[in-house]
Amino acid sequence: MSAYFQRMTSAAPLAVFRIALGLLIFGSMVRFWAKGWIHDLYIQPKFFFTFYGFGFVKPLGAYTYVLFALCALCAVMVAFGFLYRMASAGLFLTFTYIELIDKSTYLNHYYFISMICLMMIFLPAHACFSVDAFRNKKLLSGKVPRWCVDSVKLFVCLVYVFAGIAKLNSDWLLQAMPLRIWLPAKNDLPIIGPLFNYTWVAYAFSWLGCVYDLSIAFLLLNRRTRVVGYGAVVIFHLLTAILFPIGMFPYIMIVTALVFFPENVHAKIIGTMAAWIRVPNLVNASGEYKYPVRVTKLLKPAFCIFFLVQAALPFRYVLYPGELFWSEQGYRFSWRVMLMEKAGYAQFTVKDGAGKQVVVDNSEFLTTLQEKMMATQPDMILQYAHMLRDHFAAQGFRSPEVYVDSYVALNGRLGRPLVDAGTNLSNEHESFNDKPWILPPGYEIKGF
Amino acid sequence: MTKLNKITALGVVVLILSACGGNNGDPSPGENAKDRKPILTHWADNIIVPSYAAFKGKFDVMVSKGDAFATAPDAASLVAFRAAWVDAYAEWQKVELFEFGPADRYTLRSFFNIYPTDVNGIAANISDPSASLDLPASYTRQGFPALDYLINGVGSDDQAIVAYYTASVEGPKRTAYIKRLTSRMNTLLTNVITEWGTYRDTFISKTGLDVSSSTGLVVNAYVLYFERYIRTGKIGIPSGATVTTAGVPYPEKVEAFYKKDLSLALVKNATLAVQGFFNGKDVVTGTEGPSLASYLDALEAKDAASGTLLSTVIKNQFSEINGKLEPLSPNLTQQVQTNNQAMLDVYAAMQKMVRILKVDMTSAMSVTITYTDNDGD
Numbered sequence: 001m002s003a004y005f006q007r008m009t010s011a012a013p014l015a016v017f018r019i020a021l022g023l024l025i026f027g028s029m030v031r032f033w034a035k036g037w038i039h040d041l042y043i044q045p046k047f048f049f050t051f052y053g054f055g056f057v058k059p060l061g062a063y064t065y066v067l068f069a070l071c072a073l074c075a076v077m078v079a080f081g082f083l084y085r086m087a088s089a090g091l092f093l094t095f096t097y098i099e100l101i102d103k104s105t106y107l108n109h110y111y112f113i114s115m116i117c118l119m120m121i122f123l124p125a126h127a128c129f130s131v132d133a134f135r136n137k138k139l140l141s142g143k144v145p146r147w148c149v150d151s152v153k154l155f156v157c158l159v160y161v162f163a164g165i166a167k168l169n170s171d172w173l174l175q176a177m178p179l180r181i182w183l184p185a186k187n188d189l190p191i192i193g194p195l196f197n198y199t200w201v202a203y204a205f206s207w208l209g210c211v212y213d214l215s216i217a218f219l220l221l222n223r224r225t226r227v228v229g230y231g232a233v234v235i236f237h238l239l240t241a242i243l244f245p246i247g248m249f250p251y252i253m254i255v256t257a258l259v260f261f262p263e264n265v266h267a268k269i270i271g272t273m274a275a276w277i278r279v280p281n282l283v284n285a286s287g288e289y290k291y292p293v294r295v296t297k298l299l300k301p302a303f304c305i306f307f308l309v310q311a312a313l314p315f316r317y318v319l320y321p322g323e324l325f326w327s328e329q330g331y332r333f334s335w336r337v338m339l340m341e342k343a344g345y346a347q348f349t350v351k352d353g354a355g356k357q358v359v360v361d362n363s364e365f366l367t368t369l370q371e372k373m374m375a376t377q378p379d380m381i382l383q384y385a386h387m388l389r390d391h392f393a394a395q396g397f398r399s400p401e402v403y404v405d406s407y408v409a410l411n412g413r414l415g416r417p418l419v420d421a422g423t424n425l426s427n428e429h430e431s432f433n434d435k436p437w438i439l440p441p442g443y444e445i446k447g448f
Numbered sequence: 449m450t451k452l453n454k455i456t457a458l459g460v461v462v463l464i465l466s467a468c469g470g471n472n473g474d475p476s477p478g479e480n481a482k483d484r485k486p487i488l489t490h491w492a493d494n495i496i497v498p499s500y501a502a503f504k505g506k507f508d509v510m511v512s513k514g515d516a517f518a519t520a521p522d523a524a525s526l527v528a529f530r531a532a533w534v535d536a537y538a539e540w541q542k543v544e545l546f547e548f549g550p551a552d553r554y555t556l557r558s559f560f561n562i563y564p565t566d567v568n569g570i571a572a573n574i575s576d577p578s579a580s581l582d583l584p585a586s587y588t589r590q591g592f593p594a595l596d597y598l599i600n601g602v603g604s605d606d607q608a609i610v611a612y613y614t615a616s617v618e619g620p621k622r623t624a625y626i627k628r629l630t631s632r633m634n635t636l637l638t639n640v641i642t643e644w645g646t647y648r649d650t651f652i653s654k655t656g657l658d659v660s661s662s663t664g665l666v667v668n669a670y671v672l673y674f675e676r677y678i679r680t681g682k683i684g685i686p687s688g689a690t691v692t693t694a695g696v697p698y699p700e701k702v703e704a705f706y707k708k709d710l711s712l713a714l715v716k717n718a719t720l721a722v723q724g725f726f727n728g729k730d731v732v733t734g735t736e737g738p739s740l741a742s743y744l745d746a747l748e749a750k751d752a753a754s755g756t757l758l759s760t761v762i763k764n765q766f767s768e769i770n771g772k773l774e775p776l777s778p779n780l781t782q783q784v785q786t787n788n789q790a791m792l793d794v795y796a797a798m799q800k801m802v803r804i805l806k807v808d809m810t811s812a813m814s815v816t817i818t819y820t821d822n823d824g825d
Contacts, residue, residue: 181811187483188485188655245816249821343810345806357688359689359691409808
């Protein structure tokens with residue numbers, strides 16, 4: 001083990017990854033801004049669903065634009081390797097802050113980027129082909145510890161393998177759900193569209209997708225299958241880009257997977273880039289990047305703990321009773337992607353002892369996206385119920401009681417109530433404990 | 449994604465799929481029923497456009513009778529105007545659900561049917577003929593509900609109503625307001641109908657299911673209309689099912705409150721229109737064509753436990769609602785005051801329907817309601 005931590009490898013892969021990551025995040029920020037989503041998602045809503053334990057994260061109003069600008073700036077600085085440690089820390093903090101503002105916008109790939117950025121703060125991705133290394137020849141190194149590059153690979157492998165394991169369930173494999181619902185919606189695409197009218201195509205996509213997720217990490221790790229594997233990465237993610245509204249994620253994964261290629265490929269990439277912008281590439285610099293000993297002492301266990309947590313989080317759902325897809329207790333941060341067609345309806349009634357009663361029009365308080373997300377996720381239903389309690393208490397209701405008429409459909413089954421309609425949610429508290437007021441779905445989805 | 453990427457990816461996928469030795473025969477008729485273009489065409493040509501045409505016919509009669517009344521207010525012209533207003537209001541219920549595309553652009557519903565009407569606001573507008581009718585605050589001072597007050601509510605009987613309009617100083621201002629309202633409605637309606645002439649081709653060409661697709665627009669508008677304007681507006685608010693203060697409902701908030709005996713007929717008409725649309729009922733011939741029902745059947749949307757088709761579940765629920773509406777008094781205000789439980793029963797049946805339409809139907813169809821990125825959780 002300690003021998004492994006002594007091994008060195010080329011600094012080029014990390015440098016290429018740093019540049020790609022910085023530019024992609026910069027692109028995402030620009031895209032978000034251009035589409036007007038900063039306003040729609042972070043300024044317009046009257047109420048924000050913070051994550052449990054992160055209630056201190058507050059929306060910034062018009063300053064949200066500043067936050068995005070800072071994030072974009074940090075991303076560019078990371079790409080250039082300019083003041084790298086500061087910039088990467090800034091990138092992690094700003095990006096993560098944005099994601100913590102409102103749970104309704106949670107996407108696995110944002111979490112992926114947050115975690116990658118967290119690792120990047122501590123990795124010597126600026127050791128070569130960076131402004132920092134150009135200015136500081138002591139920093140400039142052709143080699144970095146091997147575990148640094150391997151950490152990025154390991155994280156990507158975990159993501160794929162967990163995404164694959166999550167597909168090993170009866171809905172995905174035996175019912176071809178939810179692809180069976182989603183694919184016919186794309187039957188008006190040119191050329192391939194008509195294929196989606198056939199059920200067998202949904203089965204084929206489900207099984208191939210599952211095999212892809214489970215095997216791609218090993219195909220990329222193995223020298224002999226790497227090129228084929230990378231071809232599969234490109235095809236798979238481009239296909240998902242055509243079929244589903246998943247934004248930048250396909251491109252992020254396509255670029256990230258480059259990290260598996262050997263150093264000569266990365267040296268070539270850097271050589272080409274250096275020629276373009278006419279700077280010396282110095283990728284073969286003789287220096288070796290070495291962490292100070294006391295830093296290594298902290299860093300090694302920290303990375304080990306990080307990966308242990310990452311390996312454990314997707315399985316925390318076993319600590320909760322009931323159906324995971326239904327209650328979503330332990331669902332997030334687990335690389336469960338594209339697994340559910342879930343739609344819900346939640347109509348709240350607020351009343352008090354004096355006979356005041358009102359059925360809430362959710363659109364008065366929530367955006368369409370927020371309402372959609374809230375209606376299928378019990379923790380958000382509870383947060384919203386508490387917001388309504390406080391709102392109507394201020395409106396003169398005396399100790400308002402909040403009840404919900406909820407109805408949720410999952411993967412093509414007809415809807416059923418999600419929450420016990422007789423529970424006064426204003427008295428229930430959020431915690432990591434099981435929520436006893438979530439009703440059973442009446443069916444079981446077998447598998448992981 | 450760039451166009452080049454898309455084409456490359458499509459090419460690769462086609463290669464893979466044909467390598468799988470796929471079924472190359474023509475899709476069976478069952479598969480064609482999953483195509484959305486025939487549905488959109490049927491909606492536009494056989495339901496939406498002819499419904500507007502039928503409404504325009506009744507509406508024009510109302511406008512001319514209104515003009516005749518304004519020119520010479522007397523008992524006979526009042527009765528004729530009122531009868532034409534009833535016909536037009538009833539026919540309006542068959543087009544109010546089409547609040548997407550042109551109607552959405554002109555926010556037709558906001559100017560035609562927001563109630564309860566604002567009596568003091570109407571009085572203010574009568575004295576100020578230049579008062580704006582465009583602002584949201586003016587929604588409750590115009591449209592059918594304002595006309596309801598103006599021809600049914602300004603006096604205790606027809607004689608008193610006619611006297612209201614023949615008063616020497618105020619009378620002409622009042623008749624002028626009626627003309628102002630009807631001509632404004634006419635302009636808006638004409639705009640919407642004209643625009644459907646060009647919008648029709650756009651409508652049937654947007655065959656996707658994303659948030660800007662025609663099916664997406666229609667389904668979202670359809671469900672919203674049923675939930676907010678039929679269930680809540682026509683039944684929920686008057687009966688106190690959606691809001692009460694100290695346990696007291698709001699019987700005076702029914703639709704066509706001043707006409708008194710029309711409110712039930714309007715709910716029934718609106719519900720029938722929504723039901724007919726679900727079944728793809730051609731409004732001219734009465735035969736059923738491609739529809740939400742046929743599309744759901746093609747997708748094989750059904751209750752997993754019983755095997756009942758989702759379309760059947762929805763049709764049964766429509767029957768249940770109609771059955772609960774049947775015994776109600778024509779005057780829903782009276783119904784609330786005498787036996788409100790019957791109103792609450794209608795509300796409950798409609799509430800069940802809202803859930804089915806909003807959740808089961810949209811989920812089975814994979815209709816998108818937001819435009820942001822999503823990874824399917």
